[in-house]
Amino acid sequence: GAGVSQSPSNKVTEKGKDVELRCDPISGHTALYWYRQSLGQGLEFLIYFQGNSAPDKSGLPSDRFSAERTGGSVSTLTIQRTQQEDSAVYLCASSLVLLAGVNEQFFGPGTRLTVL
Amino acid sequence: DQQVKQNSPSLSVQEGRISILNCDYTNSMFDYFLWYKKYPAEGPTFLISISSIKDKNEDGRFTVFLNKSAKHLSLHIVPSQPGDSAVYFCAASDSGNTPLVFGKGTRLSVIA
Numbered sequence: 632g633a634g635v636s637q638s639p640s641n642k643v644t645e646k647g648k649d650v651e652l653r654c655d656p657i658s659g660h661t662a663l664y665w666y667r668q669s670l671g672q673g674l675e676f677l678i679y680f681q682g683n684s685a686p687d688k689s690g691l692p693s694d695r696f697s698a699e700r701t702g703g704s705v706s707t708l709t710i711q712r713t714q715q716e717d718s719a720v721y722l723c724a725s726s727l728v729l730l731a732g733v734n735e736q737f738f739g740p741g742t743r744l745t746v747l
Numbered sequence: 748d749q750q751v752k753q754n755s756p757s758l759s760v761q762e763g764r765i766s767i768l769n770c771d772y773t774n775s776m777f778d779y780f781l782w783y784k785k786y787p788a789e790g791p792t793f794l795i796s797i798s799s800i801k802d803k804n805e806d807g808r809f810t811v812f813l814n815k816s817a818k819h820l821s822l823h824i825v826p827s828q829p830g831d832s833a834v835y836f837c838a839a840s841d842s843g844n845t846p847l848v849f850g851k852g853t854r855l856s857v858i859a
Contacts, residue, residue: 673849738790
């Protein structure tokens, strides 16, 4: 497809279990972002990959969260030992990297994570 | 500390009238501002942007105004249509290629 895709669309898990969320960015987009949206909140930045540079992990809320991007394309966000406060919609976005001007980030449909 | 604030959680407007969505920010380093529109169960979609060197950007029915001294921007939709009903997010960044800082969104309902 032409857009950003994410899987699964919904994930229900039990507290303490690990989960993996997948993002397929738009082909050719070298920048990839993970955000999450908790109920009633705006989108909260988690982690940012750009090309071969070290990722910007400054938004990760705890060391239970990690992400990788293999081959400069697909990304996986892993949450270990999930907690109920991790319940949110996790959104992935990708963009070109521009020399000037604003980058339009294209978002996937998100993965709704529910931790029971 | 919320750097981007959308103080109106919801707004109702009659079809054909103007919708005005407001956004305030606190970080004077922000140079780019974007508006995204989100329908339920979908990811946000880009609507319009403005850089800090401009005070207005127009695209069809959508116009964004930026007042840097007041750290305020607004999105005007005219005329409003029922299909415009969605949640609108204001976002900002300090360069073109960094993560965006989002507001909490304003839910717009356009009533036919």
